[in-house]
Amino acid sequence: MPTFSKPERLEAERMSVATLEYFRERLRQRLWDLVLDEFRRRERNHQFTKASFARKIRRKPEQLTRWLSAPGNWTLETLSDLLLGMGVEPGLSVMPLLNNQRMHDVGEAPREAHVTGDLAAAMPAGGTLTGSFAIDSSADTSVFRARPANFTDDSAARP
Amino acid sequence: MSIHAAIQACCLDKSLFRLEPLVMGEAERRAIYVSPTLYELLSGDRIEWVRARAFLDAFMVARQIGVPRYWNAHAQIARLREAEDEVWEFRVRAPKPGMRIFGRFAARDVCVALAWRPRDWLLDDKTEEGRRRWEEAKQECRYEWRSRFPSYEPVTAQNYPGDYIRDAYLLET
Numbered sequence: 290m291p292t293f294s295k296p297e298r299l300e301a302e303r304m305s306v307a308t309l310e311y312f313r314e315r316l317r318q319r320l321w322d323l324v325l326d327e328f329r330r331r332e333r334n335h336q337f338t339k340a341s342f343a344r345k346i347r348r349k350p351e352q353l354t355r356w357l358s359a360p361g362n363w364t365l366e367t368l369s370d371l372l373l374g375m376g377v378e379p380g381l382s383v384m385p386l387l388n389n390q391r392m393h394d395v396g397e398a399p400r401e402a403h404v405t406g407d408l409a410a411a412m413p414a415g416g417t418l419t420g421s422f423a424i425d426s427s428a429d430t431s432v433f434r435a436r437p438a439n440f441t442d443d444s445a446a447r448p
Numbered sequence: 449m450s451i452h453a454a455i456q457a458c459c460l461d462k463s464l465f466r467l468e469p470l471v472m473g474e475a476e477r478r479a480i481y482v483s484p485t486l487y488e489l490l491s492g493d494r495i496e497w498v499r500a501r502a503f504l505d506a507f508m509v510a511r512q513i514g515v516p517r518y519w520n521a522h523a524q525i526a527r528l529r530e531a532e533d534e535v536w537e538f539r540v541r542a543p544k545p546g547m548r549i550f551g552r553f554a555a556r557d558v559c560v561a562l563a564w565r566p567r568d569w570l571l572d573d574k575t576e577e578g579r580r581r582w583e584e585a586k587q588e589c590r591y592e593w594r595s596r597f598p599s600y601e602p603v604t605a606q607n608y609p610g611d612y613i614r615d616a617y618l619l620e621t
Contacts, residue, residue, distance in 0.1 A: 307493035311470065311502045318506030326511040329617050339620065358514055358522035358619050361541050386471070 299386060321360035323379070324371050328357065331375055346374040451554050451600045455481060458596050464560065469505040477615065478508050478557040483592060486549065486561055496547060500540040504549075504561075507538070515609040515616045523619055527612075528586060534602040535586045536612075541567075550589040552602035553612045560602075562592035 299308075331337060337345070343353040348370070356367060372378050449457075458464035458481070465487040467480045482490060490501045503524070507513065516523040528535045528550075538549040538561065545568035551561035565585045571578035593602065609616040 305493065306495065307498045310495050310498045314499045314502030315471065315506065318503060318510065322506065322510040322512060325514060325617055329512055354520070354620060355522045357617075358516070358520055359524045359539075359541070387473075 317360040317363065320368055321363070324368070325357060327375055327377065328371070336375075342374055346370045449599075451597065452558075454597050454600060455554060455558070455560070463596055467501075467504055467508065469508055470501065471505070474509040476508050477510070478513075478559065478613070480504055480508060480551075480559050480561060481554075482551075482561045483563075486564060489564075496540065496543055499542055500538075500547065500549065503540055504538065507559075510615075512615050512617045513613050514619045515613060516619045518620075520619055527609075528582070532604075533586055533590065534604060535589050539567075548585070550585055552589065552593055554597070554600070555603060556611060557614055560593065560596075563589040 328342075332339070339353055340350050343350040346353075356363065356371060369378075455464060459466060462484060464481045465484065467482055467487070467490065469476065489497045490504065492498075507525070513525065514523055516526050519529075520526065523539070525536060525538050528537055534552050536551055536553065536559070538551070540547045540549065545566055547564055547566050548570060549561050550563040550565075551559045554560050563585055565581070570581050570585065573579050573582045603612055605611040609618065
């Protein structure tokens, strides 16, 4: 069951713009993944080639490549065409998006680092690192990390 | 010490943070570790960073990742030229002007993102100034890598893109 951040985020009278933006992009990416996964499966099964698929939905192959590369310019029409071209349509249903406390949330400064998976297995006490992380409130996103002027990366010299 | 142990050490001293998808409950197929600066920005509420966070969260859970075989301006992630630098970019295009987040693969499905630039700052890499700026961004990424992992090289592909990403879908130009 999908679970998202803090209760007040989804139950707020007015959701933050950050939350709205996050879920817009999330939906775009999920739909893209859905289509790409289905497309790849059918292509592997030799049900079509990119060229024949593009012809089928009355598009140029390069347009199809753009659509499969990223969902940035997708519209509902794009989604419909791509799914229909594969002879499918989405099985639509909704599920509740649960609220749950998380240590970091959209719009909230990080406080803890969590380590999971392979790294967690190597760590004591369930793999959660506790402690404070100092936030530099003066951080300016236009200022990049400094590096030594004489830095040379020996990996660049690899054959 | 393995690269995984080195990453763990970086997490302990907070020179790296592991991103976790803000929406829980989906299988994480890939891991992304980021520098403290990126972690702070990705946890903020500036719209461009919220979009970037959603994109990176999606990268962690997506069943397929589209990776260009050759240069593809539309792909969401790509390995930068020169390939032997092993620097990848995550392309966050909206809102304009967008941004690029640079990282390297520590292992298959484990990416370490260490630098970023606004897209409009990078300019066109066909110009001399553009090439210089792209190179600077890549160099920062390499430097940040070397400062954390002096004994480890990033993934170098024998099998592209499968050595980097298990479920990669090769995008043709």
